[in-house]
Amino acid sequence: MMEERANLVHMMKLSIKVLLQSALSLGRSLDADHAPLQQFFVVMEHCLKHGLKVKKSFIGQNKSFFGPLELVEKLCPEATDIATSVRNLPELKTAAGRGRAWLYLALMQKKLADYLKVLIDSKHLLSEFYEPDALMMEEEGMVIVGLLVGLNVLDANLCLKGEDLDSQVGVIDFSLYLKDVQDLDGGKEHERITDVLDQKNYVEELNRHLSCTVGDLQTKIDGLEKTNSKLQEELSAATDRICSLQEEQQQLREQNELIRQRSEKSVEITKQDTKVELETYKQTRQGLDEMYSDVWKQLKEERRVRAELEKELELQVGMKTEMEIAMKLLEKDTHEKQDTLVALRQQLEEVKAINLQMFHKVQNAESSLQQKSEAITSFEEKTNQVMSSMKQMEESSSLEKELKSEKEQRQALQQELQHEKDTSSLLRAELQQVEGLEKELRELQDEKAELQKVCDEQEQALQEMGLHLSQSKLKMEDIKEVNKALKGHTWLKDDEATHCKQCEKEFSISRRKHHCRNCGHIFCNTCSSNELALPSYPRPVRVCDGCHTLLLQRCSSTGS
Structure with missing residues (x-):
């Protein structure tokens, strides 16, 4: 073998x-x-x-x-x-x-x-x-x-x-090779040896070039693997940020549900209070209708006022339902935040106007109560007059009966006054509840403004992350060009620099890192905004301010 x-x-x-x-x-x-x-x-x-x-x-x-x-x-x-x-x-x-x-x-x-x-x-x-x-x-x-x-x-x-x-x-x-041996005996051996040596040198040079190209390709592959690892880390950070944003959105939805439940409870309580007030009011009105026609007319007016108040309460309930619908729209239309916020502002302005109308109507009710109290004082004066007449007419029994009836009427009027005072206190409590609702609306407005700010900041952060990813891709292309161009200069890595070399400002998402294609150091955008054509690049590339001035001085000295 x-x-x-x-x-x-x-x-x-x-x-x-x-x-x-x-x-x-x-x-x-x-x-x-x-x-x-x-x-x-x-x-x-x-x-x-x-x-x-x-x-x-x-x-x-x-x-x-x-x-x-x-x-x-x-x-x-x-x-x-x-x-x-x-x-x-x-x-x-x-x-x-x-x-x-x-x-x-x-x-x-x-x-x-x-x-x-x-x-x-x-x-x-x-x-x-x-x-x-x-x-x-x-x-x-x-x-x-x-x-x-x-x-x-x-x-x-x-x-x-x-x-x-x-x-x-x-x-x-074998005949081809035997002829070749005869040619060697003919005297061309020296030339053939030189040809073989030339071929050997060519092969060695070719092997050297191949080893160099393999080394360069290996370094490029290492650089690409590092950049890919960095991009994967940035993508993982972006996914974590998105998960946190989703959790915050879920918390906001839960808060909106709690607010909606509270508003439903408050509306039910107001409905029950209004029903109780209507029942007591009807009972008092039945006794008063039998007594005096004048008082009957006043009671009709009070019923009309009460109906108006009920309508106003129904309007408030309608506004509550509208607020619930608006909150549901906020949950469904998170991507259309600006439009929904404008609609909510308009609804809040309408609620303010309705609250002002309620306040004016409550003032009118208080004025009607004052009129009733004046009428009651007039009735008391009449009873005093009747008492004086009773003193004068003690002898007659008929007058005594009238006095008894007048006393009973007086007691009934006092009861009516007490009922009217109770209704006025209830109306004041309703005013306080309306003021509490206004405070809750203001707090909701503040929470919405804060949510809008947070959403705007999150959208800006996502846009900046997208820009950063696109810029990292551009950096990969720049690094490929720089590996060809930079031979005598050291190319500084992105991780080694945290501040600009010239102005010493710290890098951030808004202040990106830029390499000078002449010296290889890292600068900010303001300190490396100039571009010049270098011998290793066919087109103008980014250069820092110091290299820009030096290269211009060299060009001027060589031109002179």
Whole structure:
């Protein structure tokens, strides 16, 4: 097995050497009819078949090198195009033909060395297809990958249509390499050694560039992962803020329900009080109607006033129901806060106007009570006169009966006065309740104003968070450009700076961080509002005030 591996490596060296020499003579462009290229694919097929395990199936034994080549599609996503195009070729019917087509396409894409390197690095997967002493499992496989890197210089134009890849015979033609030995004996050995050294230097330079690009890509990936972690943290903070806002909204809804229940209770209490007052008032009015017609008229007027008061109470109940409807609208239309607040203000103004009307009507009722008290005093004067007449007319019994009746009437009038005083006290209590309702309305207005302020602040905070997220995306693009531009300057991270370097003001949501594209330090917007065209940027970019003045001085000195 060791001798076979050594022989295959030597044959690969000879085939690549002859292929490169013929390509230099043809201008580095080859086609499928080129004999050294065909011999290269034959040698490559022998290398891939070395130590390949035999798989048994129902049809028979299968030993094809296309099985390990299919692993490249899983290990390297860039090779999916080659695998799909090979499977879609209708002319290919065997696994060997598909493997040869795969090698043709990989060479045309100049990715043959890269794909085989990825395949050799994953030896735990190759152990399913190769023996432990196979060429692809030992160090000779990496040697062949290094030799294949030199073929990236060639441009191959290969057409797979019409090619009979299934029935090709993989036999190595040694005549090409024997001619090459004769040429070496002819005196061109020195030139060929120099060509080989040049090729080796080219391969080493190419490997160095590839390692540099891999390092740069790794640093970029690390930076992107950090920025992604920051964005995830900001998103989690935003979700926490939204949850807190939802909890506050739920608390506000509970408070609104409590206020609505209190208003319902107060309305029921006022209704019961009015019913009791009406019953007592009717009872008193029945006794008074039987006594005097004048008093009957006054009682009619009082009934009319009472009806007006009942209407006013019904208006108050209607206003209470309107307040409940307004509170329900507030719960449903949280997103339309401004419109509902305007409607509530209008309703509160109407309630104020109704309360003023109630106050004026209560004053009118008090004036009517004063008139009644004056009438009662006049009745008392009349009773005094009757008493004087009774003193004068003590002798007659008829006068005594009249005096008794007058006394009874006086007592009845005193009872009426007492009832009227009670009604006046009840009206005053109702006035106090109205004043309490006005105070509750004022408190509701204050709570609504505070809620509106909190909602406005929350909306501003959400808008600022959206701006911050969009600005963080812009920062990612800026960082990509800055990684290309900044070579000699140190690019300061966002976490390392909490204050502006020039004005030393602390950064916040409104005062964002900006990098100077010349020195790499972090400034605020006012201290880095200038833009200049730098050698590393094709268009004008952000520069701090200090760098702006320095660059302008340099430009003026160089221009002078």
